Amino acid sequence: MTPMIFVIDGQQVSKERIDVWEINRIDHEYRFLTKKGFHFSYEFPQLLARHDVAGARQEMAAMKAAQSPDTFRQLLLPKYTLGNAASHMAALFSRQRRFSVTDIIIPQSERTPTEVMTAINDIMLINTAAHRKINLATNPDHFVLQETAKNVQEVFEITGGSPLPTHFFAHYGDEEGLQSQLSKGFHVQAAGTARLADGTIIGGVRHQIKKEAAGLHFRALVEFPALVPNTMIRQHQYHLACEFRGWLDAVL
Template sequence: MREDVDMAEVIEIRATVGEQVTRDQVREWESRRATVVLRKLASHLGSRGLAELMPGRSVEALLAAPLDVQQTALTELKTGLGHAGIYAMLKRELDVSDRMARAGVALSRGRTKHSVTRLEVPGYSAERFATWFNNLVTVNNEPDMVAACPDHYLLRGLPDGRQEVVETTGGSPMPSRFLVDYTRTEALTIPVDPRYPIQIAGQAFLDDGLTIGGVRHQFLDRDGTLHTLLTVQFPATLPGRLIRQHQWHLAAEFSNWLIVAAPAAATA
């Protein structure tokens, strides 16, 4: 983590979530979410469970720790729980969010909303970063996928090429689970911006194949700077507050991925 922190100090990331915001503001959002998730994990695990996964650490100490320490602890806890542990811990919440997603799709009747975040990073290559990002799923680098945002519980590539995601979307009160198929885009309403030559897009499904949304992340190089147009599609019934909160989610996760990707993606 220390190496990532050092790298973060020299990388300039300009974020726009409706308005331009600073890196400190993005980290403040991330810190608030880290506190929420740490409390949730501590509540589910109890003192014995926490001690089993992280001996010698208390939730009080973690809540008072800097964000980078909390990020590491959260990744260790989620990795220690494993996939089955995550499923078991979140079973009730995932069941409720599944029903809510189905209701949202039905009530939306094909209408959608989009959560949009823009990032600019001088000295980065769009092609190199997109290759690195695609490789996260290809090589199934779960720690880097989970560590990018406190609201990530499980992200992994499946044998059929799809990506499984368990995360809290934006400001939702509970996490959800879905699959992303990057070979399917026919249900996306997110427009292709012809100025962005590199596209990473896919539809999000529930297990029975119901489309609940999708993503279209677009990248270009301009004057030595990587420009990203990050967009997530939701059913139109999703409250505007959650759409706005997911802009911060996108800013946090992609900023952290950009920092980790520096050795492969930076041109300077």
């Protein structure tokens, strides 16, 4: 994997801590999916036991990619109905937003910020079999990530430390209601609203990247309703570190 430095709340976080977060989430999804009748290889428990993050990640992604998106929509319908209701209520009663932010430093890269952001956007917003597997592999809490209209991405995931999945649509280029600003020194961004299927805005994103020394500085930023608890904001910082190290590694 491309060498990266992770910074959360101004403190450097080791790759190993991100690995532990990821393997724990893979194990969580493995236990849930096996109870629902999905099958993994006989070796998969050993991958988890020896913390083989790369091996477990790829098998989990391959298993999910072998299913249709409708499989997960139907499987998790009761749970994401509750999750969406909670998101709707939090947005309704929150005038302010809270930001979950993770910084990722790539010490060495000849690629430009525009090239990197464009390549990540292509993976997120151009539906191919290869892109689907990358999107599923970047985070074990991803179930569906695909384009449904121009610059609109369907997202079906477990967000941060939430006990429930959420099903929403990221509308890139639509900044309605966003409260974050482009950070000083950053000039390339992917910003947009997060909306439920009925159009209710439940948050948004403002991901940013800039050239820094001989490499790059990527800032992943997600806006949540102010009522979302600290634990979820904190857990989502690790969620962001996990998924964006995957997307960045895929394009660098």
